[in-house]
Amino acid sequence: MTKKVAAKKVAKKKILAKKKSPKDQTIDSLIELIRITSTVVPEDVQRVLRDSMKNEVKDTTASYAMGIIKDNIDLAKIKSQPLCQDTGTVIFFVYHPPGFRQNDFKDLIKKSVTKATQAGYLRQNSVNSLTGENAGTNLGEGHPSIHFYEHKGKEIEVKLVLKGGGCENVSAQYSLPDTTLGAGRDLEGVRKVVIDSVHKAQGKGCGPGALGVCVGGDRADSAYYAKKQLLRKLDDKNPHSELNKLEKEIVETCNKLGIGPMGFGGKTTLLSCKITSANRVPASFFVSISYMCWAFRRQGIVLDKNLKIKKWLY
Amino acid sequence: MKRLTYPFTAEAVREFKVGDMVLITGKLFTGRDAVHKHIHDGNRPPVDLKNQIIYHCGPVTLKDKKTGKWKVTAAGPTTSIREEPYQHEVIRDYGIVGVIGKGGMGQKTLDACKQYGCVYLHAVGGAAQVLAEKITSVDGLYWDEFGLPEAIWELSVVDFPVVVTMDAHGNSLHKEVEEHSKEVLKTVI
Numbered sequence A: 001m002t003k004k005v006a007a008k009k010v011a012k013k014k015i016l017a018k019k020k021s022p023k024d025q026t027i028d029s030l031i032e033l034i035r036i037t038s039t040v041v042p043e044d045v046q047r048v049l050r051d052s053m054k055n056e057v058k059d060t061t062a063s064y065a066m067g068i069i070k071d072n073i074d075l076a077k078i079k080s081q082p083l084c085q086d087t088g089t090v091i092f093f094v095y096h097p098p099g100f101r102q103n104d105f106k107d108l109i110k111k112s113v114t115k116a117t118q119a120g121y122l123r124q125n126s127v128n129s130l131t132g133e134n135a136g137t138n139l140g141e142g143h144p145s146i147h148f149y150e151h152k153g154k155e156i157e158v159k160l161v162l163k164g165g166g167c168e169n170v171s172a173q174y175s176l177p178d179t180t181l182g183a184g185r186d187l188e189g190v191r192k193v194v195i196d197s198v199h200k201a202q203g204k205g206c207g208p209g210a211l212g213v214c215v216g217g218d219r220a221d222s223a224y225y226a227k228k229q230l231l232r233k234l235d236d237k238n239p240h241s242e243l244n245k246l247e248k249e250i251v252e253t254c255n256k257l258g259i260g261p262m263g264f265g266g267k268t269t270l271l272s273c274k275i276t277s278a279n280r281v282p283a284s285f286f287v288s289i290s291y292m293c294w295a296f297r298r299q300g301i302v303l304d305k306n307l308k309i310k311k312w313l314y
Numbered sequence B: 001m002k003r004l005t006y007p008f009t010a011e012a013v014r015e016f017k018v019g020d021m022v023l024i025t026g027k028l029f030t031g032r033d034a035v036h037k038h039i040h041d042g043n044r045p046p047v048d049l050k051n052q053i054i055y056h057c058g059p060v061t062l063k064d065k066k067t068g069k070w071k072v073t074a075a076g077p078t079t080s081i082r083e084e085p086y087q088h089e090v091i092r093d094y095g096i097v098g099v100i101g102k103g104g105m106g107q108k109t110l111d112a113c114k115q116y117g118c119v120y121l122h123a124v125g126g127a128a129q130v131l132a133e134k135i136t137s138v139d140g141l142y143w144d145e146f147g148l149p150e151a152i153w154e155l156s157v158v159d160f161p162v163v164v165t166m167d168a169h170g171n172s173l174h175k176e177v178e179e180h181s182k183e184v185l186k187t188v189i
Helices: A003-018 A022-039 A043-055 A061-079 A102-118 A165-169 A187-201 A219-231 A241-254 B010-014 B033-040 B080-094 B107-116 B128-133 B173-188
Strands: A089-096 A145-150 A156-163 A172-175 A209-216 A270-278 A286-292 A297-303 A309-312 B002-005 B021-030 B053-055 B060-063 B070-074 B098-101 B119-122 B135-142 B152-166
Touching: A022 A061, A022 A102, A022 A156, A022 A297, A022 A309, A043 A061, A043 A270, A061 B128, A061 B152, A089 A102, A089 A219, A102 A145, A156 A219, A165 A286, A172 A187, A172 A219, A187 A209, A187 A241, A187 A270, A187 A286, A187 B173, A209 A219, A219 A270, A219 A286, A219 A297, A241 A270, B021 B098, B033 B080, B070 B128, B070 B135, B070 B152, B080 B098, B080 B107, B107 B119, B107 B152, B128 B135, B128 B152, B152 B173
Parallel strands: A089 A145, A209 A270, B002 B021, B021 B053, B053 B098, B098 B119
Antiparallel strands: A089 A156, A156 A297, A172 A286, A209 A286, A297 A309, B021 B152, B060 B070, B119 B152, B135 B152
16 A cells, blocks of 8 residues: 555545534534633623622722622633632523424533533532422533523524522512512513612622513513523614613612622612513513623524534523 | 631631622532422531632533543522521521622621621622532532522632621611612602
């Protein structure tokens, strides 16, 4: 065999070795999505955090906390390690073309989650609610949380939110009218309960926080749609003009409460508020509020036809 | 910026006031929900907590396959108020002089801080990397049957940054901020 032929054979072998099965390639892409979500704060959130920092008075505990937040964002990215040790509930939103095999994809997501946990991008965070057992894999009834949506596009889009427990615990649901707050069944009532929820949260949800809100729906859907609002970029505009106005008004008002970063007191209490609505039955009027901490972990990818990451969404 | 250096004492922590920014150098023991409940249920802690600091934290930990040594890769505070039913007794019975966490605690814990000489130290929630960087070694692991985030981890730290939000003189920043923000709330809703 001539040298040239031998070299060609080696090169061909290398190519063959590099070519991964579609399943393995999908798992690789999903692990990368988990890694980036867990370790990098999206640019739209970082921008709002940077702007807020300027508002805090120097040498106060508020500016000290914001400084540590900034250092943490930088360090997590450099070290490729979780921004927060509570890597939260792992929530996937998968948008796929017609004819897509959801159950196969579910299995690949589960494998990716287990591997990402072994790699330290996710904490062993899934606990059996009845026995207290933690299998250490982040898999179990309802975990990870996966939502599928069929869309018209040909590509697969995967969005991921890691929702920490601290901020989930201060999330809330109100049933209007609320007589103690004087909140009726209108947008003024919505405004009142949302601000009340931020006051109740104080620093416990790792503020400055960001809200997803849903007006209406039944209790379950309302909470889900509120959480889904966290997928919106912080600098986007609500197409519903009244809701857009309300979003801004709530942020401005909450930043007057003086709760501040971590509840230390200060000017930055809320980074953003995103509101949607869903129909309700005449008897019910729920307002659901999903509170997200400053360590706002949300990312998304578009997969190409080889199942590699083609584009990052945030 | 103030400092708190090992060995810790009740006298040293009584010097602190609400709002003090403090760097801790020395030893911390993590302990969160399962640990507090277990101690409160009457089980003796596996380590002597006299004059020690307990850290409400469930870290991300990795074991080095070659050396078998543990490494903490993320270690921010968890919400402390969940330990409110237990913290007073744990301070009283085991002589803890500091509690690190986030979100603050209630009146019962504040009373224990005053009575027995203890402070509540607020770490920045979510800042798991900045805080993990201050951990220089993992010196012990106890009660890992609760799962790794819920176990007791014995850690050495250098310049671990916290803010005193509840001191040993009955003052609580959380109470102040909540009361002040409530006044504002009344005017806006």
